[in-house]
Amino acid sequence: MPQPVPSAAPSSNDTLIQKARHHLLQNYKQQPIVLARGQGTRVWDADGREYLDLIGGVATCALGHCHPDVVAAAHAQLDTLWHVSNAFYSQPQIDLAAQLCEWSGLSRAFFCNSGAEANEALLKLARKVMKDRGTPERFEVITFERSFHGRTLATVTATGQPKYHAGFEPLPAGFHHVPYGDLDAVRAAVKPTTAAILVEPVQGEGGVRQAPAGFLKGLRALCDEKGLLLLVDEIQTGMGRTGIPFGFMRDGILPDAISMAKALGNGLPIGAMLCRDDVGASMVPGSHGSTFGGNLVAAAAANAVLKVIRQPGFLDEVNSKGAYFLEKLRGIQSRLPAGRVVEVRGQGLLVGLEMDRDAPQVLGKLREAGVLGNAAGERTVRFAPPFTISREELDQSLAIIERVLTAL
Numbered sequence: 001m002p003q004p005v006p007s008a009a010p011s012s013n014d015t016l017i018q019k020a021r022h023h024l025l026q027n028y029k030q031q032p033i034v035l036a037r038g039q040g041t042r043v044w045d046a047d048g049r050e051y052l053d054l055i056g057g058v059a060t061c062a063l064g065h066c067h068p069d070v071v072a073a074a075h076a077q078l079d080t081l082w083h084v085s086n087a088f089y090s091q092p093q094i095d096l097a098a099q100l101c102e103w104s105g106l107s108r109a110f111f112c113n114s115g116a117e118a119n120e121a122l123l124k125l126a127r128k129v130m131k132d133r134g135t136p137e138r139f140e141v142i143t144f145e146r147s148f149h150g151r152t153l154a155t156v157t158a159t160g161q162p163k164y165h166a167g168f169e170p171l172p173a174g175f176h177h178v179p180y181g182d183l184d185a186v187r188a189a190v191k192p193t194t195a196a197i198l199v200e201p202v203q204g205e206g207g208v209r210q211a212p213a214g215f216l217k218g219l220r221a222l223c224d225e226k227g228l229l230l231l232v233d234e235i236q237t238g239m240g241r242t243g244i245p246f247g248f249m250r251d252g253i254l255p256d257a258i259s260m261a262k263a264l265g266n267g268l269p270i271g272a273m274l275c276r277d278d279v280g281a282s283m284v285p286g287s288h289g290s291t292f293g294g295n296l297v298a299a300a301a302a303n304a305v306l307k308v309i310r311q312p313g314f315l316d317e318v319n320s321k322g323a324y325f326l327e328k329l330r331g332i333q334s335r336l337p338a339g340r341v342v343e344v345r346g347q348g349l350l351v352g353l354e355m356d357r358d359a360p361q362v363l364g365k366l367r368e369a370g371v372l373g374n375a376a377g378e379r380t381v382r383f384a385p386p387f388t389i390s391r392e393e394l395d396q397s398l399a400i401i402e403r404v405l406t407a408l
């Protein structure tokens with residue numbers, strides 16, 4: 001097991017946090033530790049304290065911190081070529097597009113740097129396709145209550161949570177939110193101006209809420225009937241997080257386009273929009289772009305990530321670890337005073353504990369005991385451990401979680 005940071009570490013948590021409070025924009029609710037180093041499931045703070053990191057940069061470090069294959073791929077690319085404009089081709093990007101298309105069943109890839117930017121590409125695609133079909137009046141997008149799609153003006157408006165809108169009005173036109181999982185409500189919301197439906201297979205930020213089985217299939221049929229695009233936000237659920245390559249596969253459908261980001265670069269910033277050939281044809285040369293999109297180091301890391309995740313049997317392990325974690329958490333729930341954990345939800349290694357109190361309060365106690373998670377909605381504690389977490393690390397985490405929740 002890796003050793004903690006030696007005491008030669010230059011600055012402590014306290015001195016660094018003081019500096020942060022002076023100079024950083026105060027837009028985040030930050031936990032009072034400075035993370036300095038990571039290896040696998042473990043991270044160390046600036047004072048050398050060790051934590052089990054069960055959130056991994058909010059579901060980004062899916063192979064754990066400093067996975068050797070990803071580090072090697074990024075290093076090799078750093079020594080070769082960092083970045084070229086998208087006015088030129090580059091092999092890491094071409095290889096990544098090929099891997100992603102083969103894995104997802106979609107046909108074309110556009111690269112960007114973040115989730116919000118990938119969703120922007122989905123939204124622009126939907127408008128452009130409708131213009132090209134001769135139905136420019138169709139520009140509106142149906143999304144869901146409690147959804148999360150990002151923080152740019154368009155994606156925050158797509159987000160079905162009023163708290164993220166407050167203070168930023170007037171919001172861009174063209175978004176309608178309906179209850180998640182309610183096919184009749186979606187059908188009733190479709191108008192002659194509707195272009196697309198945008199949906200998460202599991203609402204991550206909204207509290208780790210899984211769509212009812214068959215919901216995406218129902219949306220696919222509705223989109224086919226009404227001539228709409230089905231856009232699936234796989235930013236959090238993609239790349240195997242839910243135990244299958246992409247969340248939409250649970251319903252055996254193919255969306256018109258999907259967005260991904262988080263785990264794609266195992267923590268290096270990269271996002272992608274993938275689409276079917278027919279709709280992709282609308283994005284003609286000059287129609288869209290991104291300076292850093294598909295950066296070579298990030299793309300090389302992503303190729304290494306996919307190579308690991310796509311090994312035969314790898315996702316079976318994610319599934320069985322996820323099922324084990326959920327079962328043990330339900331066991332803990334049953335031993336606690338009734339109602340303390342309202343619900344244990346999850347799919348694969350994306351797990352939420354809905355508590356009887358505000359999540360940050362519970363997360364602070366978990367952190368003090370050596371386990372890191374984050375909030376998904378007001379009262380849900382979210383865990384998105386690395387796919388590489390060992391059974392031993394899961395058991396250690398579970399023991400700490402039980403102790404903390406019992407003592408609340």
Ligand SMILES: *Cc1c(COP(=O)(O)O)cnc(C)c1O
Pocket residue numbers: 113114115116117119148149150151200204205233234235236237261262
């Ligand atoms: C994280 C997330 C986003 C936003 O991604 P950023 O990289 O923060 O822009 C969008 N949609 C979903 C489902 C997410 O989980």
